Amino acid sequence: LxxxxxxxxxxxxxxxxxxxxxxxxxxxxxxxxxxxxxxxxxxxxxxxxxxxPNNYGVWVDEFEAMNLLDCLDTTWSGAVVYIDNGVKKDLDRPYGRVxxxxxxxxxxxxxxxxxxxxxxxxxxxxxxxxxxxxxxxxxxxxxxxxxxxxxxxxxRCLVQYDKPYNPGYQVAYGILAEVEEHPFDADKMVFMDWRDSHLNSNSVLKEANSKIPTFLYAMPFSSNRIFLEETSLVARPGVPMKDIQERMVARLKHLGIKVKSIEEDE
The missing domain is CATH 3.50.50.60 (FAD/NAD(P)-binding domain)
Structure with a gap:
């Protein structure tokens, strides 16, 4: 800057x-x-x-209240949450990328x-x-x-504790990528996709995910450009990055998403 x-x-x-x-x-x-x-x-x-370096997403009304609408580069009319393979929740609240x-x-x-x-x-x-x-x-x-x-x-390098402190950690791996195609509605961002059917063929990953689940967070910018992030919301200790990436690879394969190139990763 x-x-x-x-x-x-x-x-x-x-x-x-x-x-x-x-x-x-x-x-x-x-x-x-x-x-x-x-x-x-x-x-x-x-x-x-x-x-x-990180991608940030916000509810549009919250940035509007802080007079920060000029700090959004993309907005979606709403969001969607996949609870499992049979349950989907539509959120009628505009969402934006910072x-x-x-x-x-x-x-x-x-x-x-x-x-x-x-x-x-x-x-x-x-x-x-x-x-x-x-x-x-x-x-x-x-x-x-x-x-x-x-x-x-x-x-937490500066904080001193008077008793043992075992915090929970959020761990995520995300990519901004060009893909051949993706199955998501370009006018909706995917706030959380908890579906786990992509792990049915891998018993080890399936069992690990049942204990500490991860979800997909996705921002579709067009039919072939999308931000994809596999996230562990909180765990003690944090889920290893290798496990996060393995689950993401399995999910993208199951969804038929083939990555052509990666613009950013985090």
Whole structure:
């Protein structure tokens, strides 16, 4: 992204009201909202100008309420959920795919306008003192803040727990692909496809899926271009990526989807 980001100057010894570690959608949203309230904010991320790699989907009415309709590049009139081979649920609620570049650009612009300062680095340690915290970065810089928000996602590298913590993990593998054809309605996105008949010929995968099921999430852009993602909603421990990919291959074969080329994978 082409932005001149205001840089945090550690030599001034400023103690910011809030340091946000992580520049993903959640981290930037908090930085934007807190800075709009007049508080000083520093956003810390190793790649603050990099476009987010993940595909994001949202209900259109939720983005409309936040004045973010210009950050959608594709919309569908509704969505569908396949409960099993005999049960389908149509959701009469428009769904959209987020334009990641547009959304991040808009959020950065608002952060800059609100006076947010940025520091390009990775936080490796946080030292909590009585009235402030010290964020130690991998470039040797120390940032001082009254409050620290860890928005680094599943890594949880900065959070210390007073008792054992065993979180559930969502694991997914997705591709944006050109295919020969697919069986889905181009005006509906597939929110969840829990059908498992594609595993009937593989007892090992079938049994594993019965214990920890995965579903297909699909965004059809045309008759031969589609985003496909096999997802484990939550599991402890997380389902191995190899298993996710094996299930996806079996599902696509069963649906008659032949991939010609992959534009993106995640």
């Amino acid at each position: 082409e932005f001149e980001l205001p840089i945090y100057d550690p030599l001034k010894g400023l103690v910011v009201d809030l340091a946000v570690v992580g520049g993903g959608p959640a981290g930037l949203a908090v930085a934007q909202q807190v800075s709009e309230a007049g508080l000083s904010v520093c956003s810390i991320d190793p790649s603050p100008k990099l476009i987010w 334009n990641r570049k547009q959304l991040k650009s808009k959020m950065l612009q608002k952060c800059i306008s609100n006076g947010v300062r940025f520091h390009q680095a990775k936080v490796i340690k946080v030292i909590h003192e009585e009235w402030k915290s010290l964020l130690i970065c991998n470039d040797g810089v120390t940032i001082q803040a009254a409050v620290v928000l860890d928005a680094t996602g599943f890594s």
